[in-house]
Amino acid sequence: MKAGAIELGEGAKSSTPRSTAVNKGVSVLDFIFRLLALIGTLGSAIAMVTTNETLPFFTRFLRFRAEYDDLPSFTFFVVANAVVTGYLLLSLPFSIFHIVRSSAQNTRIVLIFFDMAMLALLTAGASAAAAIVYLAHKGNTKVNWLAICQQFNSFCERTSGALIGSFVGVVLLGVMIMLAGVALARRP
Amino acid sequence: MKAGAIELGEGAKSSTPRSTAVNKGVSVLDFIFRLLALIGTLGSAIAMVTTNETLPFFTRFLRFRAEYDDLPSFTFFVVANAVVTGYLLLSLPFSIFHIVRSSAQNTRIVLIFFDMAMLALLTAGASAAAAIVYLAHKGNTKVNWLAICQQFNSFCERTSGALIGSFVGVVLLGVMIMLAGVALARRP
Numbered sequence: 042m043k044a045g046a047i048e049l050g051e052g053a054k055s056s057t058p059r060s061t062a063v064n065k066g067v068s069v070l071d072f073i074f075r076l077l078a079l080i081g082t083l084g085s086a087i088a089m090v091t092t093n094e095t096l097p098f099f100t101r102f103l104r105f106r107a108e109y110d111d112l113p114s115f116t117f118f119v120v121a122n123a124v125v126t127g128y129l130l131l132s133l134p135f136s137i138f139h140i141v142r143s144s145a146q147n148t149r150i151v152l153i154f155f156d157m158a159m160l161a162l163l164t165a166g167a168s169a170a171a172a173i174v175y176l177a178h179k180g181n182t183k184v185n186w187l188a189i190c191q192q193f194n195s196f197c198e199r200t201s202g203a204l205i206g207s208f209v210g211v212v213l214l215g216v217m218i219m220l221a222g223v224a225l226a227r228r229p
Numbered sequence: 230m231k232a233g234a235i236e237l238g239e240g241a242k243s244s245t246p247r248s249t250a251v252n253k254g255v256s257v258l259d260f261i262f263r264l265l266a267l268i269g270t271l272g273s274a275i276a277m278v279t280t281n282e283t284l285p286f287f288t289r290f291l292r293f294r295a296e297y298d299d300l301p302s303f304t305f306f307v308v309a310n311a312v313v314t315g316y317l318l319l320s321l322p323f324s325i326f327h328i329v330r331s332s333a334q335n336t337r338i339v340l341i342f343f344d345m346a347m348l349a350l351l352t353a354g355a356s357a358a359a360a361i362v363y364l365a366h367k368g369n370t371k372v373n374w375l376a377i378c379q380q381f382n383s384f385c386e387r388t389s390g391a392l393i394g395s396f397v398g399v400v401l402l403g404v405m406i407m408l409a410g411v412a413l414a415r416r417p
Contacts, residue, residue, distance in 0.1 A: 111371035111372065114363070146414070157406060158403070160345070160349060161348060161399065161403065164349045164352045165352050165353075168354070168356040169357060169360035172356075172357035172361055176302075183300070184299065184300070184377045186374040186375075215345065218345060219342060222342065225413065226338050226413075
C-alpha cells in the first residue's frame, strides 16, 4: 500500500546519476548495518533469556538459583531487545526496497522516525540493564546492596556479555539514522 | 516577541509561500520545545544534585545520610542532564536562526544529528536512574537488595521526581527531531 504511493511519486525521474549512486551505496550500507544490528539485538535477547545459574551451595541470604527475570530491569532489557529485533526484521524489506529504488523519500522518512523510536527504546533497555549489572558487580556499601557477582559468577558474566549486542545495536541504529539523513539530504 | 519574529521573517518571500510558512511554524515550535526541554533537564539536574537526606536515627546497616552521588547511576543521570542542558542552551541560537531563515537545510541536518545523540544520552541517563529508583522503592528479595525508601523517604521521592523532567526532555527531543524531519521533507 505504502509502496504503491511511493512509486506513484517516483514516476518521472531526472535525477543526477552520481547522487543516485551515492544513495544506492548508502542503502546497501543501511541493509548491512540493519542485519548486523538485528543479529546483535537477537543475540542479546537470547543470551539474557537463557541465563540462569544454580549454585552448588547456599547461604542465609542467597537463593539457589538466579534467573534473568529475578530482576525487572533484565526483563525490560529482553522485551526491548525482542521488540527492536522484530522491528529490524520487518524493516529489512524496506531497506531492500531502498536499494532498488534509491531515490525513495517517503519510506526513508517513515523509517528514520521508527529507527529513532527504536534507538530510544533500545538505549533505555540497555542502560537500565547496565545500571543493574554494574550494581551486581560492584554492589553499593552506602545503601547495603551486596555485589552478587561473587556468588553468581557465570550469571553475571553472561548478563554483562548480553549488554554488548544491545549496545552494538544502539550504535548501528544511530549510524543508520545518519545514513538515511545523508540519503535524504542528497536527494535531487 | 515570538509572534513578532515570525511576522518579521514572513516579509520578503520567493519560495512557495505555504511550504515556507509551515517551516516557519515548525521552527517556532522547535524553539518552544527546545526551551521547555531545557527547563526540564536543568530542573532534573538541579533536583538530583540538591537531593540529600539525613536520618534522625541509624541502624546497623544504614548510614546517617543519603546523597545522590552515593549511587553511580544518579551521578551519570546528573552528568547526562547537565550535558543535554548545555547543548540545548547552545542550540537555541540555531533554533532562532531557523525561525528567521526557515529554508535553512544544513544547520537543520547538523542539529538533527546532535539532537539524536543527546536523545540517546538523555534516555540512557534517565533509564539507568529509573532502574535504580525502582530498586530503591521495591528492593529485590531474590538477590537480597533491600528497599531503602522506607528509611530514606524524602530522598526517594526527590530522586523519583527528578526523573520526570528528564523523561519530558526525552519526549520533547523526540518531537523536535520529528519536526526537523518534517521541515526538511517539506523544504522547497
